[in-house]
Amino acid sequence: RAKQAGRNRCHFFRRDMNEQAVRRLEMEAALREALDRQESGAGDDGAGEAPFELHYQPQVRLKPNCLYRVEALIRWTHPRWGAVSPAEFVPLAEECGLIDRLDSWVLETAVAQLGRWRAAGVPVPGLAVNVSAVRFARGDLPDQVRSVLAANGIPANDLTLEITERLMMSEEAGAHDALDALHALGVTLSIDDFGTGYSSLSYLKRFPVGELKIDRSFVKELDIDAANRPLVRAIIQIGEALGLTVVAEGVEREAQHLMLEAEGCAIGQGYRFARPMPAAALADWLAGEGKHWTECPDEDCISI
Numbered sequence: 677r678a679k680q681a682g683r684n685r686c687h688f689f690r691r692d693m694n695e696q697a698v699r700r701l702e703m704e705a706a707l708r709e710a711l712d713r714q715e716s717g718a719g720d721d722g723a724g725e726a727p728f729e730l731h732y733q734p735q736v737r738l739k740p741n742c743l744y745r746v747e748a749l750i751r752w753t754h755p756r757w758g759a760v761s762p763a764e765f766v767p768l769a770e771e772c773g774l775i776d777r778l779d780s781w782v783l784e785t786a787v788a789q790l791g792r793w794r795a796a797g798v799p800v801p802g803l804a805v806n807v808s809a810v811r812f813a814r815g816d817l818p819d820q821v822r823s824v825l826a827a828n829g830i831p832a833n834d835l836t837l838e839i840t841e842r843l844m845m846s847e848e849a850g851a852h853d854a855l856d857a858l859h860a861l862g863v864t865l866s867i868d869d870f871g872t873g874y875s876s877l878s879y880l881k882r883f884p885v886g887e888l889k890i891d892r893s894f895v896k897e898l899d900i901d902a903a904n905r906p907l908v909r910a911i912i913q914i915g916e917a918l919g920l921t922v923v924a925e926g927v928e929r930e931a932q933h934l935m936l937e938a939e940g941c942a943i944g945q946g947y948r949f950a951r952p953m954p955a956a957a958l959a960d961w962l963a964g965e966g967k968h969w970t971e972c973p974d975e976d977c978i979s980i
């Protein structure tokens with residue numbers, strides 16, 4: 677009987693694996709096709725629906741209150757599956773060798789958008805873009821960043837690249853050179869999801885990091901589970917000690933906002949302030965509901 681049960685389990689397990697593998701293969705093919713269409717100009721001049729779109733979420737300075745940057749977040753709408761989460765397709769793109777193309781498209785599109793906002797007088801002080809550790813391994817990132825900034829007249833200071841701790845642990849010399857080259861350009865390097873990756877903090881002194889993003893998991897229950905507060909406080913203190921800007925992600929409620937402010941966290945991002953939104957909606961938001969974030973009372977605030 678045990679043998680029988682074991683066989684059954686194995687059978688179900690294999691079928692489940694199979695479904696997963698099929699979904700993966702389908703998604704890989706769909707991603708590849710979507711990238712081909714995007715790169716050949718889908719969405720431009722009525723050339724069909726674009727498969728990818730960028731949404732932009734405000735990051736705000738908590739004291740004084742003003743807009744700091746906007747983070748570009750990729751969105752993919754599949755004709756049959758609808759919206760696919762980046763938490764699902766970004767890791768897949770990393771595994772199947774498509775992330776270089778995806779991240780390159782995001783960088784070019786987001787920086788060009790910042791240029792268009794500025795040309796139209798929309799007060800967006802800066803832009804943050806997520807870049808996969810895999811993208812860093814290919815040596816041409818600093819060159820691409822330099823040329824896209826120049827092409828759109830954007831100062832390097834206005835660009836932040838959000839990277840994960842995984843990159844910092846990489847032994848790849850090319851990735852280290854890229855970090856140094858980007859820093860030399862004047863681009864800010866930010867550690868995304870800080871505190872969830874690796875326990876070694878030595879990379880913070882070895883690499884030219886300028887910013888830490890406290891992971892959403894610590895902020896999530898900040899006002900509910902007392903154990904989170906000392907962790908958040910400690911991260912803010914690490915930032916202070918090393919002269920790094922600290923950004924809290926996933927701020928949803930006023931209570932979290934007030935605690936972060938009381939702990940001296942400089943920047944907040946989350947539904948409490950604004951959701952990620954398409955470029956046109958962001959411009960509307962800045963002119964309407966979010967207008968107060970563009971009116972900084974502090975003359976020393978260089979953000980706008």
Ligand code: C2E
Binds near residue numbers: 762782868869892926
């Ligand atoms: P991330 O960079 O840590 O981005 C923050 C995520 O939290 C985003 O999810 C955002 O929509 C979500 N978020 C923001 N505020 C709140 C809040 O108040 N509450 C909650 N519950 N969530 C909030 P999203 O857009 O689904 O992206 C997931 C992840 O996918 C990102 O995490 C990032 O790691 C990756 N990603 C997104 N766009 C790109 C991209 O262009 N390139 C690369 N390489 N990765 C990307």
Ligand code: MG
Binds near residue numbers: 747806838868
């Ligand atoms: Mg990010």
Ligand code: MG
Binds near residue numbers: 868869889891925
């Ligand atoms: Mg993050």
Ligand code: MG
Binds near residue numbers: 892
């Ligand atoms: Mg995160």
